[in-house]
Amino acid sequence: MPDTVADELAIRGLTARFNHMANQIRGADCAAAFTESGVLESAARFEGRAAIAAYFDAQEHGEPVDIGFGKTGHLFSAVCVTSDNVITIEGDKATQMSYMLVFRQVPRELARDGLYIITERWDDRLVRTDAGWLFEHRIMNVLQTNANPDATAQTILRLPTNP
Numbered sequence: 111m112p113d114t115v116a117d118e119l120a121i122r123g124l125t126a127r128f129n130h131m132a133n134q135i136r137g138a139d140c141a142a143a144f145t146e147s148g149v150l151e152s153a154a155r156f157e158g159r160a161a162i163a164a165y166f167d168a169q170e171h172g173e174p175v176d177i178g179f180g181k182t183g184h185l186f187s188a189v190c191v192t193s194d195n196v197i198t199i200e201g202d203k204a205t206q207m208s209y210m211l212v213f214r215q216v217p218r219e220l221a222r223d224g225l226y227i228i229t230e231r232w233d234d235r236l237v238r239t240d241a242g243w244l245f246e247h248r249i250m251n252v253l254q255t256n257a258n259p260d261a262t263a264q265t266i267l268r269l270p271t272n273p
Contacts, residue, residue: 118199120242129190141163148246150165188214191210192232193210209230214226221256221257226256232250233248
């Protein structure tokens with residue numbers, strides 16, 4: 111009989127570890143949270159561990175990247191707070207919906223005081239593997255931001271009913 115509480119804790123732990131690795135811009139560790147063919151949809155769509163790692167590695171090496179809202183630049187640091195995780199487990203598959211509050215330091219020319227404040231909704235599909243729970247697909251949806259209200263209005267319209 112599956113242990114739903116243990117599974118939920120494992121999924122929450124995976125989410126927290128991914129967020130910490132993303133904040134520290136550790137590409138290989140972020141990619142390891144996904145299945146080999148996993149998909150991350152944030153500022154753009156990244157398919158497979160190699161593409162996910164490359165996105166974070168580019169940031170670590172100081173290369174300008176798509177930071178969302180039609181802007182390219184360097185990401186300096188971020189702090190994320192995840193809350194209200196709703197997890198549904200069916201055998202070896204799971205879905206998770208959670209909210210995130212992000213404080214992201216960016217160049218001052220991109221945002222007032224050099225800080226983006228973003229609220230996001232994450233829609234995840236996960237699978238249980240021999241290595242534990244891994245993300246199969248993560249979709250970030252911007253709900254509110256001080257970066258570009260027009261982009262927010264467009265992005266929120268793509269909220270999926272089932273990730």
